[in-house]
Amino acid sequence: MDRFVLTDAQWAKMEPLCLGKKTDRGRSGQDNRLFIEAVLWIARTGSPWRDLPTYFGRWNSVYSRYSDWMKAGVFKRLFEAVSDEADMEYAMIDGTVVRV
Template sequence: MSLTDAQWARIEPLLPDRIPRRGGRWRDHRQVIDAIAFKYRTGTPWMDLPEHFGSWRGVHNRLRMWAADGTWEKVFTTLPAQADAEGDLHWVGAVDSTIVRAHQHAAGARRKGPRPASRPTMPSDAPAAA
């Protein structure tokens, strides 16, 4: 599943120019975003990305660069704001009432066997009572 033309039209203006500061031209941003979406949707390891997405290192590096320079933050704040302004976003609230019980050791219980009943008695240096 790749981006539709309508989705791409919203995302493209938020991305950096395709000519990086150094070197040649970057691979098409749309193909990289499709590769990132595929990776997270399927849980595929980076090294197992299908070849039609290009080099997995290039995709991973672009993901990291965009995270560092704020591109993803801009995308993930602008798109919901646009959709909400246009009435395309429907907010849903959900509350989970699942009860999770922690193991006794998670609550600070002693881990090394039972506690001794009392402290051991130490012999006194005093003379023995007669």
């Protein structure tokens, strides 16, 4: 994959908060940035985990890792790390749900 959704500046803020770094005890992740990109792909597309493209890795491994990170509260910390500069580029209101 040659194009990332995350900018290098966003990744620099997130990287120290990720689990599975070389300095962490236990197993370490192969590529945390690619894993985050996989989770963002699922969130953007709304696709089921089984439809995750193969360049992100095996879908069940990515899901298992996602589940572990959710239980550990990692995504909350990552969101807080990058939310100081909110990008409203993709914010929109769907008129089919707004009741007048």
